[in-house]
Amino acid sequence: MESKFPNRFFPLLVLLPTLLVCGMFLYYPVAQSFSWSLLRAAFMGLRTLYVGTQNYVRLFTSPDYLHSMWVSILFAGGIVIFGLAFSLAIALLANRKVRGARIYRTALIWPYALSPAVAGTIWLFLFNPTAGVVNYVLERTIGISPDWVTSQNLAVFLVISAAVWKNLGYNIVFFLAGLQNVPGQVIEAARIDGAGSWRCFWRITLPLLSPTAFFLLIMNMIYAFFGVFGLIDVLTKGGPARATNILIYNLYRDAFQHNKWGMASAQSVILFIMVVGFTLLQFRTTGRKVHYGG
């Protein structure tokens, strides 16, 4: 059935509010980022100097920026792999019909409700070398008291763990919803044919979950690139020695601490292009293998 609008302008009129909001808060700032990326600018644009592609050339020849890119990829990899694996495992457990399942499920979603600043502060308390619970337990049991946020490797580990934990709730909700949609008869039929639970999981559950997993893959990727900013700001401030200085944090430092608006705009353009690229790439490759059957 085909529905018709009364005239050509009506759909535009209906779209107008959305277009206005998007234009003001999305397209205009994006366009401004593009134009500012060719400037050297200070004081939020009170002073500017046209420098052409200098910002881009400097970024791509700066060992620190390339390092920052590498750190971002490491973070994204860690958060996607561990985040999805843990949340799927927990979702499978939470999906079982046990007593109090609802309580468990609700409790699992809680971390997602916390703001990054609160989550970061909680982790900082837990891992505080002087007063933290973690170090107290470690010292009492195995006699070590590591300095979590001042050693480079431990800091990376700590921030990735906190980021994975923080996003668990979100992933679990989607995996649980996906699991509830796996038809019971199919699994039952497979069981009768002699398939074990392991085989059922790999051959039936996982393929049927793939649309959810694919969606979460992209969301976690975006989260890893943009969402962990708050945690890093509270936990490590990009340190020690740039070990947790991911692209978005470097951008924040240049814009809001160093007052380098042109340089920061160039970085936001690079991030923009990267995210567009990732999404296209993923839709092309993974998209084909995703099973949307229903």
Place this chain on the structure above:
Amino acid sequence: MKRVLLFVMLTLLVVSGLVVAQEKTQITLWHAMSGTRELLIQRMVDDFNLTHPGIEVAVEYKGSYRDTLNAAQAAAVAGDAPHVLHSFEVGTQQLLDMGIFALAEDLIDEYGVVIPWGDYLAPALNYYKIGGRQASFPWNSSNSILYYNKTLLDAAGVTMPREPTFEDIIAISNAVISAGVAEGGITWPMHSWFFEQWMAELGANLVNNENGRAGYATEINLLDPAAITIMSWWKELYDKGLWINPGRENWSQARQNFTTQRVAMMISSTSDVNLTENAAFEGGWEVGTAFMPVPLGFERHGVVIGGGSLWVTKDHPDAELKAATELVVYMSQVSQDIEWHQGTGYFALRNTSLQALALEGWYELHPNYKTASDQLAETQVMTATQGALAGVFPEIRTFIEDAAEEVYGGTPVGEALAKAKALIDQALVDYKELMGG
């Protein structure tokens, strides 16, 4: 009937005249002080409003120094800048270059408000003096001193001299650790500010062009022997486990390390005297203070004023600018100066205040305030202790802190400092070019 009408109209005229007369000059003050300091500022401004019937000041806390400066910049772009802005010392060059502020000196001349500049402590004025002219009104001023846990030092059988050396700090740290009374020797926030203080103590300018005061700085002196000496000592403390790292710019963790007696010494801002004394009282131990340590054999030149000052933005009607000038002058008049000092630990800025405090026995009651004030009074007047001016100061701090973290991560001192120098020099030159300097 006509009479009634006349009466009504006359009444209306009088009432409207009264309304006009009662209209107050509204001005705003944005500041960056949280907690009890925010309450104290509100109280001081309430008193100002009470004693200045024609003026109504609205106070707003805008977050950290950086947040406050960013908010003011955004407001200036939108044409709605606050009348009075409280900003940190290292933002001075940026604030000058933004071109939205009126110089303190000009305001005083223009509006005929009385301010006895001669009564102010020279180091506090000098920091904000650019090209011989007073740019802003000094207000919350502090510098760094050494705090020590006298009880722990006594237990380890060591004493702290009034003017300790780098070597003393190592010896005392070793003593308290080997006596088993503390886990580490000393702590201070992993912050570039302390490095800057030490550069001044050793009489070295942080940047070229007379510390950025003779013209835009284009080079940082990170390969100066003073810089190498400071960083090498810091590394030695770290490598031997004598310095506990509280984390980047983490003041509260440093305080916690010290007040929980995990370490026996702390270097921090003089504005922490109050907090530290209270914590020591509650913990049942005694806190002492000493001057900043310097390496053995080096002359002591003194410290740089830290903290912040008050700036007045210029694009407002005359009445508002006059009111703003009255407010900033009021904030450091003797009685407010003393109230602010006693309520926070920031310096009293006026000689008259210092005399009054001495007369009333304040320093006998609080000898730790005396250390801070003596250290400031004994500071030599020179460009190194006047403090560096640089438009890219926040970036300088980021790169110096990065370098420090690299150094105790294992990078050789010279290499880490050379790398930071290259990055900072580039930023300085870029900034100069952008300002057309």
